[in-house]
Amino acid sequence: MSLFWRIFLLNAAVLVAAGALLLLGPITVSAPVVLTEAVILACGITLMLGANALLLRLGLAPLQRVTRAMATIDLLHPRPRPEVGGHGEIADLIETFNSMLDRLEAERATSSARALSAQEGERRRVAQELHDEVGQTLTAVLLELKRVTGHAPEPLRGELAHVQEITRGSLDEIRRIARRLRPGVLEELGLVSALTALTTETPTPGGLTIRRRWEKDLPELGEEAELVVYRIAQECLTNTVRHARASLLELSLRRSPDGVELRIRDDGRGIGDAPEGAGLRGMRERALLIGARLTLSSGTAGGTDVRLDVPVRNGLD
Incomplete structure (x- = not known):
């Protein structure tokens, strides 16, 4: 009726x-x-x-x-x-x-998958160009500086050596940026090794201590899920280093009843009433892409608590 x-x-x-x-x-x-x-x-x-x-x-x-x-x-x-x-x-x-x-x-998942795939493809292209073009050019500059330094008069050798150190530092920075854009260690050694390298290589301000805790025998995730977990951890780590003013950052990866849980906690300023930015929206869209659930809250002692629950579709065995 x-x-x-x-x-x-x-x-x-x-x-x-x-x-x-x-x-x-x-x-x-x-x-x-x-x-x-x-x-x-x-x-x-x-x-x-x-x-x-x-x-x-x-x-x-x-x-x-x-x-x-x-x-x-x-x-x-x-x-x-x-x-x-x-x-x-x-x-x-x-x-x-x-x-x-x-x-x-369904449409959001499809469009997010396309956008994130295009984004990762662009990151790989930029990383490849940085490594092949800029990296090789700076390497050639270093070799040329070394050759010139050997034939230069004594007063200029110190200055040329200083230029060499600057160039070598720039080359190391470009390689670090390329690794962040394209985490080759994720493809070669897996998620735990990639997260360990991420926390080790990320420049941290003085006074910030990073604690890592990885459980053994974690259930296997697909390539797409591992990349999402890595990118979300990367975004959280970057936000903590740049904005949180924290003294302690805890990053853990453990088995959960439905799959794998990534948890990142710090004792910094917290999120407060700040509006949701593009970084957090990107994290939510990445989580939605693989059917994961992202929870963002304030820690019990202040700071920020980020939790990502990634389901394993075929069970834990």
């Missing part, structure tokens, strides 16, 4: 009941209306309106639930779905809304 006919029949039932009471009951209306009759009519109208409001409230309750779901749903993690209830158009509306969320989730 459509929503229109449900409301119409509810109102008709209330009016018919009121008319039957007037026809069959002892109540009459005289002219002019006396005070007692006016009070009885006012009470009757009030009861009719109250019954009508109650019946409409019960009939439209599922519509109010789906309205609240529409207003509060998290589009980056749109589960659980609103429960289908009611009749007619209301049930159809909830089913249509759930179908729209399913399509939105």
Whole structure:
């Protein structure tokens, strides 16, 4: 039955009941209306309106639930779905809304996969060019400086040696940037070795201590999931070094009931009321891409607590 006919029949039932009471009951209306009759009519109208409001409230309750779901749903993690209830158009509306969320989730996953794949491809290209073009050029400059230094007069050798050190430092920095853009150790040695290299090679301010804890015999993740875990850890580590003013950073990777849990905690300033930036949105989209759940909260003793739960699709064995 459509929503229109449900409301119409509810109102008709209330009016018919009121008319039957007037026809069959002892109540009459005289002219002019006396005070007692006016009070009885006012009470009757009030009861009719109250019954009508109650019946409409019960009939439209599922519509109010789906309205609240529409207003509060998290589009980056749109589960659980609103429960289908009611009749007619209301049930159809909830089913249509759930179908729209399913399509939105699928389209977002597809578009995120394409965007992240293009981003990783561009990072690999830039890293390759830095290594092959800029790195080789700086290597040639170092060799030439070494040759010139051997034939230069004594007063210039010190200055040329200083230029060599600057060039060598620039070459090391370019290689470090290339490794961050394209974590070759992730492909060659696995996730734990890549995270260890990440925490070791990332420049940290004085006073920041990094503690690592890796569990043994972790369930195997796919290449895509390992890359997502690495990038999220990289983003968290970068944010902590640049903005948190923390003295301690704890990074752990352990087995969870459904798969693997990555946890990153620091004792810095915390997130406070700062709006969600592009970095955090990118982390959420990466997590959504592999069906993982990202939780960001304040630590018990201040700072920031980031948790990534990565499911293993084929079980833990």
